[in-house]
Amino acid sequence: MPKLILRYIRAVEAMNRVIGRFAMYLIFALIAVLLWSSVSKTFFNPSLWTLEMAQFIMVAYYILGGPYSMQMGSNVRMDLFYGGWTTRTKAFVDAFTVLFLMTYLGILLYGAVSSMAYSLGYFGLEPFSFFGDIIVAFFTEGPSAAWGKIGYIERSSTAWRPYLWPVKSILCFGVFLMLLQCLAELFRDIGRLRGVEI
Amino acid sequence: MPYELIAVVMFAGMMLMLMTGQRVFGAIGFVGAVAGMLLWGTGGVEIPFAASMKLMKWYPLLTLPMFIFMGYVLSESKIADDLYRMFHVWMGPVQGGLAIGTIGLMVLVSAMNGLSVAGMAIGATIALPELLRRGYDKILVTGTIQAGSSLGILVPPSVVLVLYAMIARQPVGQLWLAGVVPGLLMATMFIIYIYIRAKMQPDLGPAMSHEELAEYDEISTHPLRLNFIVLAGIVLVPLLVKFDVIAPKSAIGFALGAAVLGFATRAMPLFYRDVFLKEKHRLLFSGVLPLAIFATMMVPFVNGWTSLVESSAIGAMTAFIAAILKGRMNKAVFETTVRSTLGISCMFMWIILAALGFGAIFDGLGAVKAIEDLFTAQLGLSPWMILILMQLSFIVMGTFLDDTAMLVIVAPLYVPLVGALGFDLIWYGVLYTITTQIAYMTPPFGYNLFLMRAMAPPEIGLKDIYISIIPFAAVMVVALALIMAFPQIALWLPDLVYGR
Amino acid sequence: QSTIKWRMQTYAGTALAEHVVKPAIDMFNQIAGDRMQIELFYADQLVPTGELFRAMQRGTIDAVQSDDDSMASPTEVTVFGGYFPFGSRYSLDVPVLFNQYGLNEIWDEEYSKVGVKHISAGAWDPCHFATKDPIRSLADLKGKRVFTFPTAGRFLSQFGVVPVTLPWEDIEVALQTGELDGVAWSGITEDYTVGWADVTNYFLTNNISGAWAGSFFANQGRWNELPEDLQTLFRVCCDQSHYYRQWWYWGGEASLRVNGPKMELTSIPDAEWKTVEDAAVKFWDEIAAESPTKAKVVEIFKKYNADMQKAGRPYRYG
Ligand code: NA
Numbered sequence A: 001m002p003k004l005i006l007r008y009i010r011a012v013e014a015m016n017r018v019i020g021r022f023a024m025y026l027i028f029a030l031i032a033v034l035l036w037s038s039v040s041k042t043f044f045n046p047s048l049w050t051l052e053m054a055q056f057i058m059v060a061y062y063i064l065g066g067p068y069s070m071q072m073g074s075n076v077r078m079d080l081f082y083g084g085w086t087t088r089t090k091a092f093v094d095a096f097t098v099l100f101l102m103t104y105l106g107i108l109l110y111g112a113v114s115s116m117a118y119s120l121g122y123f124g125l126e127p128f129s130f131f132g133d134i135i136v137a138f139f140t141e142g143p144s145a146a147w148g149k150i151g152y153i154e155r156s157s158t159a160w161r162p163y164l165w166p167v168k169s170i171l172c173f174g175v176f177l178m179l180l181q182c183l184a185e186l187f188r189d190i191g192r193l194r195g196v197e198i
Numbered sequence B: 001m002p003y004e005l006i007a008v009v010m011f012a013g014m015m016l017m018l019m020t021g022q023r024v025f026g027a028i029g030f031v032g033a034v035a036g037m038l039l040w041g042t043g044g045v046e047i048p049f050a051a052s053m054k055l056m057k058w059y060p061l062l063t064l065p066m067f068i069f070m071g072y073v074l075s076e077s078k079i080a081d082d083l084y085r086m087f088h089v090w091m092g093p094v095q096g097g098l099a100i101g102t103i104g105l106m107v108l109v110s111a112m113n114g115l116s117v118a119g120m121a122i123g124a125t126i127a128l129p130e131l132l133r134r135g136y137d138k139i140l141v142t143g144t145i146q147a148g149s150s151l152g153i154l155v156p157p158s159v160v161l162v163l164y165a166m167i168a169r170q171p172v173g174q175l176w177l178a179g180v181v182p183g184l185l186m187a188t189m190f191i192i193y194i195y196i197r198a199k200m201q202p203d204l205g206p207a208m209s210h211e212e213l214a215e216y217d218e219i220s221t222h223p224l225r226l227n228f229i230v231l232a233g234i235v236l237v238p239l240l241v242k243f244d245v246i247a248p249k250s251a252i253g254f255a256l257g258a259a260v261l262g263f264a265t266r267a268m269p270l271f272y273r274d275v276f277l278k279e280k281h282r283l284l285f286s287g288v289l290p291l292a293i294f295a296t297m298m299v300p301f302v303n304g305w306t307s308l309v310e311s312s313a314i315g316a317m318t319a320f321i322a323a324i325l326k327g328r329m330n331k332a333v334f335e336t337t338v339r340s341t342l343g344i345s346c347m348f349m350w351i352i353l354a355a356l357g358f359g360a361i362f363d364g365l366g367a368v369k370a371i372e373d374l375f376t377a378q379l380g381l382s383p384w385m386i387l388i389l390m391q392l393s394f395i396v397m398g399t400f401l402d403d404t405a406m407l408v409i410v411a412p413l414y415v416p417l418v419g420a421l422g423f424d425l426i427w428y429g430v431l432y433t434i435t436t437q438i439a440y441m442t443p444p445f446g447y448n449l450f451l452m453r454a455m456a457p458p459e460i461g462l463k464d465i466y467i468s469i470i471p472f473a474a475v476m477v478v479a480l481a482l483i484m485a486f487p488q489i490a491l492w493l494p495d496l497v498y499g500r
Numbered sequence C: 001q002s003t004i005k006w007r008m009q010t011y012a013g014t015a016l017a018e019h020v021v022k023p024a025i026d027m028f029n030q031i032a033g034d035r036m037q038i039e040l041f042y043a044d045q046l047v048p049t050g051e052l053f054r055a056m057q058r059g060t061i062d063a064v065q066s067d068d069d070s071m072a073s074p075t076e077v078t079v080f081g082g083y084f085p086f087g088s089r090y091s092l093d094v095p096v097l098f099n100q101y102g103l104n105e106i107w108d109e110e111y112s113k114v115g116v117k118h119i120s121a122g123a124w125d126p127c128h129f130a131t132k133d134p135i136r137s138l139a140d141l142k143g144k145r146v147f148t149f150p151t152a153g154r155f156l157s158q159f160g161v162v163p164v165t166l167p168w169e170d171i172e173v174a175l176q177t178g179e180l181d182g183v184a185w186s187g188i189t190e191d192y193t194v195g196w197a198d199v200t201n202y203f204l205t206n207n208i209s210g211a212w213a214g215s216f217f218a219n220q221g222r223w224n225e226l227p228e229d230l231q232t233l234f235r236v237c238c239d240q241s242h243y244y245r246q247w248w249y250w251g252g253e254a255s256l257r258v259n260g261p262k263m264e265l266t267s268i269p270d271a272e273w274k275t276v277e278d279a280a281v282k283f284w285d286e287i288a289a290e291s292p293t294k295a296k297v298v299e300i301f302k303k304y305n306a307d308m309q310k311a312g313r314p315y316r317y318g
């Protein structure tokens, strides 16, 4: 395998591992928020933010933990036929079908970026060029010009009214990491077909 | 494209993709997303992501990682070991007693976690090797563990019933209670079956001799550690509530406080005392533990003091503290527990995400209407016929579709129809759960079968696993028929508690 | 020529939609026949209600029935949709405000800016509390977790209410699982229609708004593509829906208070409730200070209520 590809696999998997292991401990943040919710409800005034906060943590938990869970092989497959194949056949079929998985993630990513752009007040149909414009404006005309491109900032329709761009950016980032991980899997399978175990 | 054709194409596409062995969420997500892109029209490409917002707002899903965490705390920290030995000692002298005890163990494990995976893991790692060593028949043992672990989603807490509750818009509390009696009924029927089999063929499950049990009649070297603060909490809190000194709701806070103090003082001799009982009695005492965990979660929930998701967090915390207090939460156990919880939670969440997107696109393209139309108008069947047909289709689909995906994709099609036909949706939730359990353990393929194969020692072959399940699946079908014929088996307890 | 197909999603669940939107859509489909068919979807069915606006703007969904507040529309008028505290007393106030006091024009202008067609607004029911425990004084409101509209929630939190927003279809279950202590979302007609009367015990007769304001919207592009007669037909059917709700709620509220067996009525004395009404005046000024458009709408609400006061009985008593 070319060195570059090996380096890519190592770098992506190391990064996803670190991020995934961070996400792994969010389970305790989730427990803490929910416990606080029951304690505050019992002894003080119930908190306004606990349920939504727990939902945001949950999103970060499974989205950022997704690539790491893929590394661990946690995602089930229907192995009726798959289970009986040789490693080589598996690699061959996987190298092909992982493209379908990447198509799904690509569509998911497009939706995420588009929704993220909406949460920053962009109502058009080209979310990528919206972010492109912001970045260009930032480097050519400075931060205030970039800020000027941002419109109505979306807030959750609850009484707590948190901004939604933070959770949406986590979603964008997590889906992107999943794509990187899938690409690494694809390289691995191609390696296996050529007889190299990475 | 006509609606019927869309329904057929999407379902067939999903089946085909699943057969390739690609990850389930990828297969389902891909078919949904591509159908959305090609057939929806403007904006169809956004729906797979909109599903992630839907998933975020589905608040009972917060219980999923909690119950998975609880399950792993139990199986990894081996606090179920003592439970197993308790049944071992007390049931061992009976013909087939260890297998019967395994069912009992599974009932208790089911009361402490929401999935069947934990039961399977505990059964396969603790009970299975022990039973084989004692000369039990491997087919009987394998079947017992698979059947027993299926109780995990019927006895509360149950993740499957939470998901069902969300789809059917039915109260989780009532569904959970509805699962209790059928779960116990099924456990009893399993026990009766094992007992009769072992009586007829004693070599399937030899009774343990007195010599084998002798060690348990000695004074145990493992003391029972009594923490005074925890004990005082157990005695005082209910009394204070009873005499109106503290409000019932505040009891949660006091109980939590007692637990935290108990944890903080676990190594200070002033606060605890070690009691040395006969091993046999010490084990019986440790059987109280799961009931305590079950109670800290269910009592505040059923009384409405804490909400469902809060209760699940209390349950997760209690299990975690219990493992620490028993001295079983070391670094390796902690690592495995937290990591496996992430892995399994991610598996579930990504499947649900993909399935929600698939479902919305399937629905928006009119395929749902096509299926409803097929059942109600075109086939011209009676309500009972439709119900039985649905159950059969679950068994067929359960052979290729993952259980979570099936719940998220198929249940939204069927449940409104069941309601429209005039059936009770709480009762149907129980039928649904048992049916899917049968589907996952029946050959040629099923989720539980795969799990068992992965966990079983090499001397148990695929053929053994397939054969082992037949009698137990038959027992479950009988239980299912009983509950269909007598809905009160399921509905009696929720009616009693909630006065429906 | 092939049939035009629209997907429409309402904020309402199936049981409520049976009255607040389905008759009008059925009528539209029957009249339009092969020329156009609208498929109706219910609360959170295709996309969650919080994403409704975005989905319509993007064209994922062609038309929407909702209030501005629930679907979190990114406009200046969002706070006034749904229940604007004490903005109206009777359900007839809403169409008068929109048709005779200039709200239609403001709404049209605001939604044109964001690529959405505001078709028309109509009135729903008043906003009352339905709770598990009785409310007889303002102190009883303290610490209650209540499902309500975002703006109403912001307003009510000063009285110790904890506003919770959940998917609409989950409310009945949430009341049973302890997630909620009550709802401040509707009048008694909806409490009975959607099943909340089965899981709550008390109905507070004081309300924080006499009528809900909700609208029909469409994706601007899809609306422009319609031939003029179908646009007119759609408007007529929306008006039919507004009319149906006008009598369905008005009669239902009275009838269920008098004859309904499931909920016990309680009241907070008028003198004490005056505190809440006074707080609303302050709340209006806070909202008006946020932007010129909001100030303009608040001005209209003030003028309208002053006119009604001057007109005397039967418009306002006392
Ligand atoms: Na369980």
Ligand code: NA
Binding pocket: C124, C125, C185, C186, C187, C190, C212
């Ligand atoms: Na309403």
